Amino acid sequence: MKINDLDLNSLLAKSVRESVSANVPKVVSEAYVAEPKSFKQVTEFVSQKSKDLHTDLYKGYVESLNNVSAKLDTANKSASNPRHSEFRSLKLDEAYNLNAVWLHELFFANCFDPNSQITMDSLSYLKLQRDFGTFDDWQKDFMAVAMAAGNGWVVCGYHTFLRRYVNMIVSHHSGDVMLGVFPVVVLDMWEHSYTRDYLGDKKNYLMAQMKEFNWSVIEDRFKRAEAIAGAVKS
Amino acid sequence: MKINDLDLNSLLAKSVRESVSANVPKVVSEAYVAEPKSFKQVTEFVSQKSKDLHTDLYKGYVESLNNVSAKLDTANKSASNPRHSEFRSLKLDEAYNLNAVWLHELFFANCFDPNSQITMDSLSYLKLQRDFGTFDDWQKDFMAVAMAAGNGWVVCGYHTFLRRYVNMIVSHHSGDVMLGVFPVVVLDMWEHSYTRDYLGDKKNYLMAQMKEFNWSVIEDRFKRAEAIAGAVKS
């Protein structure tokens, strides 16, 4: 069969799909509905006003995500194109708001622990040491990525292709993202996170957050990441 | 402790890290070195010239990734900032080239199977049916995402937060990317993939590629994805 011999009307694996279509009830909706979760932001490093602002912004993303998800359910897929189409706009906004929701939840959960403690025999400690040389080197790299991020995020996660932990920038919520990274440590570097309390002193904000990382929450994520690592290798 | 009481010179978890720094040999380099792999592009739907072009582009990304990775090893992390810094530029180019390399390898491996066959009892079939209603609905959604992608990719993968398979746009190599997705089906929608053989007939290119998906390769990825699904839930 040569190029251009394709019959556009011949459906792929047609017979298989037809027999299935007959038997499987059509799913009415693929939309996922998210509910905003509650997070204790027990810290003196962030003012109550900033905490409330941040919670409101997070709720806004949950609401937008639900809107986008519902609209995707009925969007016209056959009119999809890269210049201007409802489907394209919705897919871009889906990635943006979905990441925003998840990143905020990861961030709220792994920060604000006044009793922050990491032990040398934890998975967190050992894996970061393995992949960055020392825990200190990981911290320095994490800080450098945070300082480079602009309005965005610094994310440490397990890279399922490199099979190691990496620190990465996320620009805004969905820009410059490494594919296939399972996040373990997340810090918000958008200006709304620190301007109220630290003005332009981003470094002080960063240090304060890192002093209060909840290593117990993070350790749970490392356990999952290591299970993922096992799954990937198998 | 109040905001601004932070001592910038007090290192985080200082004592722990110092004891470690003394004992652990400093890793000299974190740079990962990638070698371009070989892929058989056994298909009549793509001309030999396009195949060679694509292989060359892929090799260029491997070379750039190695350059970036080596430079990151000695980049000045303390000068990192979001306006203009070597570290930021390198981190952006790292995400761009790393994704480019991985996406091309995933694409080359899961395409170009003239004997393409999917069975109804495969994980691929059953999971896509579960998450999209029918296999046909998945195909339609995948095609719509592909048509929306512009110069970029369409990626189907397991979303570790949503705990289901999703189809997503990847703009260029690192834009508009959903975080935490383990890829199972990947198709290149950059113009270099189809302009030589299909000119502007993107849909015909897309149909041709989908007719030759290597479901055996994809099934292996679904197995890993399902193992990841198990790891995430645990």
Next chain:
Amino acid sequence: MKINDLDLNSLLAKSVRESVSANVPKVVSEAYVAEPKSFKQVTEFVSQKSKDLHTDLYKGYVESLNNVSAKLDTANKSASNPRHSEFRSLKLDEAYNLNAVWLHELFFANCFDPNSQITMDSLSYLKLQRDFGTFDDWQKDFMAVAMAAGNGWVVCGYHTFLRRYVNMIVSHHSGDVMLGVFPVVVLDMWEHSYTRDYLGDKKNYLMAQMKEFNWSVIEDRFKRAEAIAGAVKS
């Protein structure tokens, strides 16, 4: 007046506007309707198939721009937000398609002149020499910007803030764009421009296009640019 003393209901310059609103007939539509223009692509450096492809792509942008422009006329402005709103999506697509249309028209008009000739006493020559050292230096810089551009454009134009000519990248159609530049020389570096005829040999395509720049068309633009320069300085 202190912060937060603002009365959100007090309209700005209210009395003035009300008296006007009474007298001025409401404009029904701001939508601009563009018609695709015709361009002779008299060149042997580009195949007829590539020419036709390019013309079709251009027409697609004109059509999308008209769609976007019409929708903007009735879009809900009060629901505008940066997370997900029809107005935001339309404004982004407006910039994208409007630039695409204009850039293609500039490109089609300033390329494909087999009798390409530039004289040393032309404005084009003298101004580029003034701002880049020599005409040759301008050419080298233009080529370097073209090679850096990825899927996008290289644009030479008069920068109304710097008050000189600059070469700039335009990523895709609206990314990484310098504000306030009046374009004089435009070259398409998207892969659809050269993949059919040059495969990955972007440099050969670039040289071919530069050999055929229509300096007569460009000279007219320089005359306007110089008039703009005068207007800016006044």
Next chain:
Amino acid sequence: MKINDLDLNSLLAKSVRESVSANVPKVVSEAYVAEPKSFKQVTEFVSQKSKDLHTDLYKGYVESLNNVSAKLDTANKSASNPRHSEFRSLKLDEAYNLNAVWLHELFFANCFDPNSQITMDSLSYLKLQRDFGTFDDWQKDFMAVAMAAGNGWVVCGYHTFLRRYVNMIVSHHSGDVMLGVFPVVVLDMWEHSYTRDYLGDKKNYLMAQMKEFNWSVIEDRFKRAEAIAGAVKS
């Protein structure tokens, strides 16, 4: 002459340029050096801390722009490529920082006038009325664009292709930018502009700034814009 008959070594318009190269002294540097300007931010709608923060950020961009501009002077142009090259990174950072400097200067100059006044016979008023229906309609559109902008800018300017005034989003400093727009009214919508004083109440910040637009400064820009309009038409 056919495609691929190009002699890559034959320089364009070679004889012309050589004779010139011999006579014209090579310009040593194209780098432009910017000095930060001083702006009075006479307003009670913004706290002194926010004013100082904003001034510092602006100075940071001036410094980065000067660094980028100096490096461009000696960057390796022949190694330019879109995957990873110093020249590409510098050109992207040039557009980013140059826009940042100019936009901040435009913003500082056209805001913070406690005696803000616009007259119905001003160019500003008449042209906005002409292009948006009523001055009120322009204000509503400007506000909608501002609310859509995210971390970025709302810019009103004269579009030299459309030959009318438009309101546009600028994402960050150089994203989603309409080509060829001469700016007349500029408002900063980055979170650093309002988070300290307004937290998430972006609309209140926006209203406050619009109440204090310096229409005298803006009128001067409209005069230039109208002179540009004349230059473009001629």
